[in-house]
Amino acid sequence: xxxxxxxxxxxxxxxxxxxxxxxxxxxxxxxxxxxxxxxxxxxxxxxxxxxxxxxxxxxxxxxxxxxxxxxxxxxxxxxxxx
Amino acid sequence: xxxxxxxxxxxxxxxxxxxxxxxxxxxxxxxxxxxxxxxxxxxxxxxxxxxxxxxxxxxxxxxxxxxxxxxxxxxxxxxxxxxxxxxxxxxxxxxxxxxxxxxxxxxxxxxxxxxxxxxxxxxxxxxxxxxxxxxxxxxxxxxxxxxxxxxxxxxxxxxxxxxxxxxxxxxxxxxxxxxxxxxxxxxxxxxxxxxxxxxxxxxxxxxxxxxxxxxxxxxxxxxxxxxxxxxxxxxxxxxxxxxxxxxxxxxxxxxxxxxxxxxxxxxxxxxxxxxxxxxxxxxxxxxxxxxxxxxxxxxxxxxxxxxxxxxxxxxxxxxxxxxxxxxxxxxxxxx
Numbered sequence: 380x381x382x383x384x385x386x387x388x389x390x391x392x393x394x395x396x397x398x399x400x401x402x403x404x405x406x407x408x409x410x411x412x413x414x415x416x417x418x419x420x421x422x423x424x425x426x427x428x429x430x431x432x433x434x435x436x437x438x439x440x441x442x443x444x445x446x447x448x449x450x451x452x453x454x455x456x457x458x459x460x461x
Numbered sequence: 462x463x464x465x466x467x468x469x470x471x472x473x474x475x476x477x478x479x480x481x482x483x484x485x486x487x488x489x490x491x492x493x494x495x496x497x498x499x500x501x502x503x504x505x506x507x508x509x510x511x512x513x514x515x516x517x518x519x520x521x522x523x524x525x526x527x528x529x530x531x532x533x534x535x536x537x538x539x540x541x542x543x544x545x546x547x548x549x550x551x552x553x554x555x556x557x558x559x560x561x562x563x564x565x566x567x568x569x570x571x572x573x574x575x576x577x578x579x580x581x582x583x584x585x586x587x588x589x590x591x592x593x594x595x596x597x598x599x600x601x602x603x604x605x606x607x608x609x610x611x612x613x614x615x616x617x618x619x620x621x622x623x624x625x626x627x628x629x630x631x632x633x634x635x636x637x638x639x640x641x642x643x644x645x646x647x648x649x650x651x652x653x654x655x656x657x658x659x660x661x662x663x664x665x666x667x668x669x670x671x672x673x674x675x676x677x678x679x680x681x682x683x684x685x686x687x688x689x690x691x692x693x694x695x696x697x698x699x700x701x702x703x704x705x706x707x708x709x710x711x712x713x714x715x716x717x718x719x720x721x722x723x724x725x726x727x728x729x730x731x732x733x734x735x736x737x738x739x740x741x742x743x744x745x746x747x748x749x750x751x752x753x754x755x756x757x758x759x760x761x762x763x764x765x766x767x768x769x770x771x772x773x774x775x776x777x778x779x780x781x782x783x784x785x786x787x788x789x790x791x792x793x794x795x796x
Binding site (some may be wrong): 382400402403404405406407410411421422425427445446 | 464465466468475641642643644646652691
């Protein structure tokens with residue numbers, strides 16, 4: 380058991396100085412997820428991308444709600460690993 | 462129930478994926494359904510998995526590719542064809558209402574046409590009069606076409622499985638503003654828990670999405686969510702609204718509507734389609750023929766093209782306030 384932070388991947392290209400947003404969470408807090416499960420969807424400059432679980436465990440906390448701004452490396456969730 | 466909560470677009474693509482995996486006769490055809498993944502993401506991921514032979518991008522030649530789907534179905538295939546916007550079915554209407562809808566009947570039942578004709582409908586995002594219509598009642602009017610209009614991800618997946626397995630032509634309408642796309646916000650209630658495996662939702666079975674005593678709201682698609690919002694407001698005013706999500710127009714679950722009308726005595730139809738000669742009139746007639754019509758109202762688009770102007774568009778589309786006002790009016794009227 381360890382707390383693992385889910386961070387936004389670098390899909391921004393050269394200009395990292397623009398906000399993206401979370402557009403969908405596919406699990407609620409407390410849900411079980413596997414490593415590599417797509418847990419959320421983000422969007423930057425009209426391009427959508429997937430956010431995957433880095434480890435298997437329980438999605439213990441969602442830190443960025445839908446429509447909240449995100450950047451590369453933003454901490455958007457916590458997973459209590461198995 | 463699955464812990465996974467997905468968008469309606471993913472639910473639709475997942476149903477098509479599962480059906481393509483279990484039946485090699487199923488294939489997809491349409492404008493930008495391949496590499497792009499569907500302009501509203503209804504076929505995302507399928508091209509990469511199944512390739513161009515089973516997920517075919519077509520030219521903008523609707524008469525040709527919908528005609529091709531009808532022909533392929535007559536030869537035993539199970540095509541799913543997408544025409545981006547319901548607004549443009551006019552260009553290939555002969556293929557739809559004279560061929561797809563009638564060939565089984567005119568061949569004395571010797572030809573089956575298991576085609577799913579998928580399209581986006583609806584407004585609310587300033588796309589003007591030619592990209593914002595609902596028009597499902599036009600197709601429900603023509604005998605020979607089943608008409609499906611899901612309101613959420615769970616129903617969307619189950620209804621798509623059923624539509625693909627049906628041996629008759631099924632028109633499958635999804636509202637753009639329910640798909641969960643990043644560039645067009647959806648009500649939170651449109652994404653739902655969805656099992657990863659396959660399951661079916663039967664055609665012709667409406668769902669009571671909210672139980673109530675004082676009036677029955679009959680609706681479908683995006684308007685289910687707006688009616689739920691209205692019902693929450695009405696609850697504060699001491700009015701208990703029952704909401705029926707029709708889910709399919711053909712077949713129409715008249716029994717559920719009549720039963721609820723008998724219980725509440727008041728029927729309010731909330732429809733994103735044009736008001737006259739459509740769904741709302743059909744529901745009124747259904748309830749009247751059953752002898753259950755005591756009090757009836759409708760909130761629909763007031764027989765004008767959908768305006769481009771944001772305030773004007775918002776004015777003509779039913780919204781939680783206009784729905785709640787109509788409901789309150791009914792209760793005051795009866796007293």
